Amino acid sequence: MIRAETFLEKQRLLSSFIKMEDLVRLFTEDMTRGLEGRVDGLRMIPTYIEAENEFRKGTPVLAIDAGGTNFRAAIVTISESGLVNICDTVNYRMPGLDGEISSNEFFRIIAGYIGPLAEKVDRIGFCFSYPTEILPDRDGRLIQFCKEVQAREVHGQLIGKKLLETLGTPDKKIVLLNDTVATLLAGKSAAVGKSYDSFVGFILGTGTNTCYIEQNRNIIKRSDLNNSLSQIINIESGDFGKPPQTDLDLEFCNTTTDPGSYKFEKMFSGGYFGGLTLYVLKAAAGEGVFSAATANAINNIADLQTWDANSYVARQISQGHPLADAIKDNNDAESCRYIIAALIDRAAKLVACSMSAVILKCGKGKSPQKPVLITVEGTTFYKLHNFRQCFEIYLNEYLSGDLKRYVEFTEVAQSGLIGAALAALID
Numbered sequence: 001m002i003r004a005e006t007f008l009e010k011q012r013l014l015s016s017f018i019k020m021e022d023l024v025r026l027f028t029e030d031m032t033r034g035l036e037g038r039v040d041g042l043r044m045i046p047t048y049i050e051a052e053n054e055f056r057k058g059t060p061v062l063a064i065d066a067g068g069t070n071f072r073a074a075i076v077t078i079s080e081s082g083l084v085n086i087c088d089t090v091n092y093r094m095p096g097l098d099g100e101i102s103s104n105e106f107f108r109i110i111a112g113y114i115g116p117l118a119e120k121v122d123r124i125g126f127c128f129s130y131p132t133e134i135l136p137d138r139d140g141r142l143i144q145f146c147k148e149v150q151a152r153e154v155h156g157q158l159i160g161k162k163l164l165e166t167l168g169t170p171d172k173k174i175v176l177l178n179d180t181v182a183t184l185l186a187g188k189s190a191a192v193g194k195s196y197d198s199f200v201g202f203i204l205g206t207g208t209n210t211c212y213i214e215q216n217r218n219i220i221k222r223s224d225l226n227n228s229l230s231q232i233i234n235i236e237s238g239d240f241g242k243p244p245q246t247d248l249d250l251e252f253c254n255t256t257t258d259p260g261s262y263k264f265e266k267m268f269s270g271g272y273f274g275g276l277t278l279y280v281l282k283a284a285a286g287e288g289v290f291s292a293a294t295a296n297a298i299n300n301i302a303d304l305q306t307w308d309a310n311s312y313v314a315r316q317i318s319q320g321h322p323l324a325d326a327i328k329d330n331n332d333a334e335s336c337r338y339i340i341a342a343l344i345d346r347a348a349k350l351v352a353c354s355m356s357a358v359i360l361k362c363g364k365g366k367s368p369q370k371p372v373l374i375t376v377e378g379t380t381f382y383k384l385h386n387f388r389q390c391f392e393i394y395l396n397e398y399l400s401g402d403l404k405r406y407v408e409f410t411e412v413a414q415s416g417l418i419g420a421a422l423a424a425l426i427d
Contacts, residue, residue: 007289013248013343014342015348015349020349020352020394024360027242027354027357031044031357035221040241042241043235046222047138047177047232048136048138049175049177049426051185051213051230051426055426056078059077061124061125062114062117063417063420064114064124064417065179065414066094066110066126067179069097070093070094072090073089082193086417088117094149096150100152101150101151103153106153106154110166115167118172122172122173123173123175125420125421125424125425126174126420128177128178134177139159139176140158140159140160142156142157173424175420177419179203179377179416180201180209180210181234181419182201182418182422182423183412185201185232185423186422187374187375187412188373191373196370197365197372198212198213198364198373199213199372200355200358200372204268204377204378205377205381206380207238207262207270209236211235212358212361213233213362214230214362216229238262239262239264243267248280248283251279252280256272264350268350273309274308274309275303277306277343280339280343289339290327291329294332297325297326300326301326304322304323308323310340312336313340313344341386345386348386348393352398356403360405365406373409374408375409375410377411
């Protein structure tokens, strides 16, 4: 154990090396730069969705949730009392997963999925979780597909306009948003009848992102906004460019398919945590933390998933577990768990820094009677061993004293569909 701790100290991988006040300041500065339109800041993408406005009650809308390999749609109605009714749900695979398809074929398939539902409503909310530029009319221009969807002709096209044209209903109202914005709005729907000062949406699963509500007057890069209003800003927080990366973080980042991008995300999100853990364990093996037999076996592990690292540190090991098979004695096992737990603790502090910056930037939550509601989605946040407990400790410790802010956390089932519906119901 002493050797493991010495290794972590030497590599500066312990959470104690992260100074929250410094990282919160850097993150806040990059948020401000992004709002000013500077390329050296966070992306801070306007959504043109005024989340602080009231939303229509009793009006059925078509909600669509498309992301990854899944396409879901349903008719959603929110009652006067705030109850959400979801009916006529359909589930399909995203078009383009089985080979390259044309733009016309892509939209024709989707129109076939939702055609009967679209006939029942005048409004459509579309949670479209692919890199998309949102425009002032709340349509979106696809930047590019990812997650195995093959439909390159769609790149650069207006998703909402093209879908409505294919449906033969060009005059319907359609709003595009991403999954983080949908998460925030789903939280707002669940808060009907309660008093909150503001809302934050946060996702920590395979990747990570955050959105919050910003005053238009602070969005300097847009000169066409009504400065008396506000809107949701999609931060693209996973792409924060100035995280406290160590040498091992940098080396691991360089092994990924897009070195140098999404540096922050690669320090803790579910899509990368297993790979980072394996990279650190191999470095520890090279520095004599483990016995020779264990070190050799760890170096022969080709791949480690986040949930392999998680189950090992949580002592929930199944047959054929890559770490269980590699580690030869109890001392090595405890050293391995110590290193994984330290990386989780560090991850929790990193996320607490970014969340603190967002809460302070929005300027809300100063009264316990009106906290900021943070709606969270993602298995990494909820399932990574001890992550949430450590995160809340760091967050509460920092947001104390003169910086005291009051927050509340919630999770909303089917947030993609509910958030898409809310976006369509906000005028």
